[in-house]
Amino acid sequence: xxxxxxxAALLLVAGLAACSTDVDENSTGVDxxxxxxxxxxxDPSSVExxxxxxxxxxxxxxxSSLLDAAAQATLRAQADxxxxxxxxxxxxxxxxxxxxxxxxNLALGARRAAAARSFLIGEGIDASRLRxxxxxKERPDALCSNxxxxxxxxRSVTVIAGGPIx
Numbered sequence: 001x002x003x004x005x006x007x008a009a010l011l012l013v014a015g016l017a018a019c020s021t022d023v024d025e026n027s028t029g030v031d032x033x034x035x036x037x038x039x040x041x042x043d044p045s046s047v048e049x050x051x052x053x054x055x056x057x058x059x060x061x062x063x064s065s066l067l068d069a070a071a072q073a074t075l076r077a078q079a080d081x082x083x084x085x086x087x088x089x090x091x092x093x094x095x096x097x098x099x100x101x102x103x104x105n106l107a108l109g110a111r112r113a114a115a116a117r118s119f120l121i122g123e124g125i126d127a128s129r130l131r132x133x134x135x136x137k138e139r140p141d142a143l144c145s146n147x148x149x150x151x152x153x154x155r156s157v158t159v160i161a162g163g164p165i166x
Contacts, residue, residue, distance in 0.1 A: 045085050047160045054081050058116060060154045062097075065111035067119060075116060078158055079123035092117050093157045094134040095141070097150035105136035116156040 042049040050056060055078070058071035067075065082088060094113030096105035113132040121127050142149035 050078075050081055050158075050160050054078055056159070057155045057157045059151065060112055060156075062150070062154065063108070064154075065108065065115045067115055071116075072119065075119045076123060079120050079125050082120070082125050082129065087162070089129045089131070089161045090120075091131045091133055091159045091161060092120075093139075093159060094132070094136075095139060095153055095155050095157065096137050097153040098137045098140065098145065099150065100137070102136060102138075106134050107136075109134035109136045112154075112156045116158065120158075 042052065044053075055074045058067065058074050060066070060071070061068070078090075082090065092113045094109030094111065094116075096108045096112075100108070110132070113134055117127075117130050117132050120130055137153070140149070140153045141155065142152040
């Protein structure tokens with residue numbers, strides 16, 4: 001019993017250390033030594049800032065590729081960010097939920113990616129900076145067979161890259 005108490009204490013300390021909030025600038029876009037940014041603030045030109053502050057995804061209704069007001073607002077913010085970061089390119093992924101055939105969902109994912117891409121082009125982003133890919137139902141974000149998961153899987157995701165599209 002006397003051995004278990006120190007072992008439990010050691011595990012507790014190790015567990016707390018694993019929960020540390022130290023920031024690795026390579027994984028978060030935070031440079032703690034950069035001037036102009038406070039501790040814990042993301043560089044506004046970083047991919048992490050785009051993903052967390054702008055939003056990298058928009059969602060769709062069932063069997064739809066129409067952009068609702070929330071999706072349009074997110075895409076406008078994405079377009080603003082892309083205008084401020086002209087060296088960046090993006091791949092727009094189209095996704096669908098698990099219902100329907102593989103072929104149907106690949107086509108639906110393509111329509112969703114095309115809708116997001118067309119909106120960004122309409123906001124002034126050069127088409128040569130935007131690539132599209134469809135995954136259909138092949139890459140779900142949430143795994144369950146109900147609306148709470150399906151609604152998360154009906155999406156397009158804007159994935160930021162560093163340079164020209166090849």
